[in-house]
Amino acid sequence: MSAKSARTQLRVGRLVKAHGLKGALKLELYTDDPDGRFVTGAVFTLQVPESSPWHGKTVTVREFKWMNSHPVVFLEGIDDRSAAESLVRAILWIEQDASAPVVEDDAWYDHQLVGLDVVRDGDVVGKVVRVDHFPAQDLLGVQLTQDGDREVLVPFVKAIVPEVDMAAGRLIVTPPPGLFEELPADDDHSEGSSDEVADEDVRGA
Numbered sequence: 001m002s003a004k005s006a007r008t009q010l011r012v013g014r015l016v017k018a019h020g021l022k023g024a025l026k027l028e029l030y031t032d033d034p035d036g037r038f039v040t041g042a043v044f045t046l047q048v049p050e051s052s053p054w055h056g057k058t059v060t061v062r063e064f065k066w067m068n069s070h071p072v073v074f075l076e077g078i079d080d081r082s083a084a085e086s087l088v089r090a091i092l093w094i095e096q097d098a099s100a101p102v103v104e105d106d107a108w109y110d111h112q113l114v115g116l117d118v119v120r121d122g123d124v125v126g127k128v129v130r131v132d133h134f135p136a137q138d139l140l141g142v143q144l145t146q147d148g149d150r151e152v153l154v155p156f157v158k159a160i161v162p163e164v165d166m167a168a169g170r171l172i173v174t175p176p177p178g179l180f181e182e183l184p185a186d187d188d189h190s191e192g193s194s195d196e197v198a199d200e201d202v203r204g205a
Contacts, residue, residue, distance in 0.1 A: 009045065009093040010107075011133060012037045018084035019072050025084050027071040032107075034071055037094065038064035047091035054087060108164060117170040118142050118154075125180065128171070131156070142173075144180065152180055 012031040019026050031037050042061040048054045063074040078084050110131040118126040118140075129151065130141035138156040143149070154160060154173060163172040 009095055011047075011091060011093050012044070013071075013073075013092045015073075015087050015090045015092070017088060018081050019067070019070075021081050022074070023078040023080055023084045024067075024072050024074050025078070025087060027073055029071055035064070038071075038073055040064075042094065044092040044094050046087075047093060048087075048089075052086075052090075054090060059087070059092075108166075112166060113140065113164070113171075115169075116164070116166075118173055119170050120173050120175065120180070124170070125173075126152075154179065 010031070012029070013034075014028040014030070015025045016028045017026040018024070027034075027038075038061050040061055040063060043058050044061075045058050046054050059078070060076040061073060062076045065072055075087075078087065113128050113131055116128045117124045118128060124145060126142040126144040128140050129143045132139040132141065132153070139153040140156050140161070142152050142154050144152065154175065160175055160179075161171055161173055165171065
């Protein structure tokens, strides 16, 4: 499950490790169609820190292959291990026509998600107001209906957002306790804990 940025770009992979001595890089894939995305000549925008010499630059695929079931990519101009290591942890984005239909399962553009009602246990509890993209996962900014202007960040993963229903204009959430509301203090438990400690002190004496 993933969101696609409002800039009509898709996040399709992350360069995780230099492989061998000829500039190859192992990939962490964020796409269901790696063989279609990483074709020779495909150009990717790099997401790297501003301090990186690669900031603001693009890379072009020279070759993509599977090695021992691991996806590996060779990029133009990256011909040795040192050059490959300078790209480790970079995230790869590719331009995508926002009007094109979504062909990957469980993937949506940001503009499709923003504005959706957020439904929990059959009740509308908020609305998606933004989508944040991070290397580990995407987060949905949800404005809560019953709590003024408070916004919570919901991990956009299947376990917490099991269903996105574009036709109905909503998504279903099954958040863990404490994500949408403050958990009440368990006074009885706290008192019990103190009593147990005191009891142990008496026995120890």
